[in-house]
Structure formats: C-alpha cells, structure tokens
Amino acid sequence: MGVLSEDLKDRIRAYLPKYPRKQAATLPALHLVHDEMRTVSDEALVEIAELLDLAPAEVKDTMTFYAFFKAEGEKLGRTRLWVCRGLACMLRGAYELIEHCEAKLGVQCGQTTPDGKISLEFAECIGACDGAPACLRNDAHVMNMTPEKADTLMEELKALAYRLGVGDRIHWPGLLTGPAKWGALKGAEAFILPSHQDSFGVAVGEALGCGTPALITDKVNIWREVKASGAGLVETDSVAGVGRMLSAYLTLGDTQQNAMRAASRACFAEYFDMQLTAAKTLEIFRELGKTGA
Numbered sequence: 001m002g003v004l005s006e007d008l009k010d011r012i013r014a015y016l017p018k019y020p021r022k023q024a025a026t027l028p029a030l031h032l033v034h035d036e037m038r039t040v041s042d043e044a045l046v047e048i049a050e051l052l053d054l055a056p057a058e059v060k061d062t063m064t065f066y067a068f069f070k071a072e073g074e075k076l077g078r079t080r081l082w083v084c085r086g087l088a089c090m091l092r093g094a095y096e097l098i099e100h101c102e103a104k105l106g107v108q109c110g111q112t113t114p115d116g117k118i119s120l121e122f123a124e125c126i127g128a129c130d131g132a133p134a135c136l137r138n139d140a141h142v143m144n145m146t147p148e149k150a151d152t153l154m155e156e157l158k159a160l161a162y163r164l165g166v167g168d169r170i171h172w173p174g175l176l177t178g179p180a181k182w183g184a185l186k187g188a189e190a191f192i193l194p195s196h197q198d199s200f201g202v203a204v205g206e207a208l209g210c211g212t213p214a215l216i217t218d219k220v221n222i223w224r225e226v227k228a229s230g231a232g233l234v235e236t237d238s239v240a241g242v243g244r245m246l247s248a249y250l251t252l253g254d255t256q257q258n259a260m261r262a263a264s265r266a267c268f269a270e271y272f273d274m275q276l277t278a279a280k281t282l283e284i285f286r287e288l289g290k291t292g293a
C-alpha cells in the first residue's frame with residue numbers, strides 16, 4: 001500500500017488535463033503532497049512520479065531546486081510560521097520579532113517546536129512590504145506584526161495543542177537564561193536535540209558541563225566528541241534515527257545512565273573547558289614560537 005491516499009492521488013490527477021504534458025503538473029503535485037503530509041518522503045516521490053509518468057529522479061530534481069519543500073527525514077510542524085526579514089520588515093523590527101518568537105517558542109528559526117506543532121522560519125520578502133513587519137502563517141499573510149500580535153498567535157497555537165489533547169504534556173518555557181537555564185540543564189535527565197543544523201554545539205556543551213547526557217543528531221557539530229566520549233547518543237538526522245535514539249536511551253538502566261552522566265562531565269572537561277582550551281592554545285603558540293613559524 002502506498003503512502004498517498006486515493007483522495008490525494010485524485011487531486012493530483014485533477015491537475016493533469018490543465019497542462020499539455022503531465023510533467024508540468026510536478027510542482028502542483030509536490031505542493032499538494034507537501035501541504036498534506038508536511039514532507040515529501042522518498043516513497044511519496046516515487047508515487048508522484050508514477051502518476052506523472054516520470055522517473056522519481058525527475059520529480060526529485062524539481063523538488064530539491066526549491067528550498068521550500070521538506071524531504072525524507074524532515075517534517076514541518078502543522079503550522080509553518082515565516083517571519084519576513086526583508087529590507088522593509090527589517091527596518092520595522094523584523095529581527096526583534098524573530099527574537100521574540102524564538103524566545104516564546106523555545107526554538108530557533110529553522111526548527112520545529114518539540115510537539116511538532118509550529119515550524120518557525122524566516123523569509124526574504126513575502127510580498128507584503130506595505131504591512132511590514134509581516135509574517136506568513138502557512139499561506140496567510142499577517143501584516144503589521146508586533147510582539148503582542150505574535151503572542152496572540154502563539155496563544156492560539158497552544159489552544160490548538162489542547163484541542164488535540166496534548167496540551168497538558170507540553171511546556172513552553174520560552175528562552176531560558178541565567179539560573180533558570182542552568183537549573184533546567186542540571187535537572188534534566190537528558191538534553192535532546194534532534195537538530196537539522198550544525199550550529200548548536202554551545203548549547204550541547206553547556207548541557208555536558210552540567211553532567212547531562214546529550215542525545216543529538218549527527219548534524220550537530222560536536223557529535224563526534226559526544227560519541228567518542230560515551231557522553232550521550234548520536235543518531236542520523238531523520239525521524240527513524242531520532243526514534244531509535246530515544247528507544248535506545250529508554251532501555252538504559254540506572255548504572256548505564258549514571259556512567260553516561262559521568263562521561264558527559266569528562267567530555268566537557270576534555271574538549272570544551274575554557275581554561276584547558278586556553279592552555280592548549282598557548283602551548284601551540286609556544287611551540288610555533290620555538291620553531292620560528
């Protein structure tokens with residue numbers, strides 16, 4: 001059985017008579033699948049190709065030309081919230097708005113909230129400059145956005161989480177700083193970061209320094225050190241990979257978890273402690289000085 005429902009296939013087929021060749025319906029088909037499934041998996045690609053009498057590689061070529069589409073292993077939240085940072089929006093507070101949304105949602109642009117409800121992204125001009133700063137909530141423009149309006153939008157999304165029956169299992173602490181951040185890191189059983197991006201090494205290092213194991217994907221730039229030290233678990237950046245990682249962690253007994261906590265502190269001391277790093281750097285300069293390099 002395929003991944004595309006008959007209804008979805010029918011909607012794709014309905015596009016075919018509108019074009020001289022089936023291939024021309026590739027983009028509409030991708031949009032239909034992406035809108036409904038929040039991703040275009042490899043299997044969906046094959047099924048789209050069958051409907052359009054194309055090779056899967058041809059559909060993939062079209063899809064990967066646009067950064068808009070999420071491919072196998074990536075998935076959008078139910079709501080895709082784009083904050084425009086084009087010139088007009090930038091001049092009218094887009095960056096403050098982005099910071100506000102990141103703090104409120106506890107994710108950075110390019111990420112999805114852990115409950116899978118909201119994907120936050122930035123955009124470069126969404127054609128609503130007269131309403132700057134502007135956002136796109138899925139396909140709908142939200143003009144003259146302010147932090148207050150953004151709060152209202154997020155409250156609506158939280159209400160949606162409750163309507164879906166998962167609201168009481170989600171915490172929305174926003175961006176934690178100072179003692180609240182250190183308390184959360186020290187009190188956490190594990191720091192889980194299924195990131196698609198490589199720029200979160202500092203956050204992982206902070207968790208390790210607190211003796212909190214890191215459960216991360218192999219996109220996070222310090223995954224090798226975490227893996228080599230036994231300071232956590234590392235998996236591929238895919239839904240299946242993250243599922244395997246969480247299952248593996250849940251099978252660990254107290255002894256293994258405690259060993260992982262100890263390894264986390266050791267990993268931090270070996271690779272990320274500032275004094276040690278400064279001493280090593282100084283040593284390198286001394287050696288270079290001796291050789292006259």
Ligand code: FES
Nearest residue numbers: 084086089126128
């Ligand atoms: S610059 Fe933001 S909508 Fe044009």
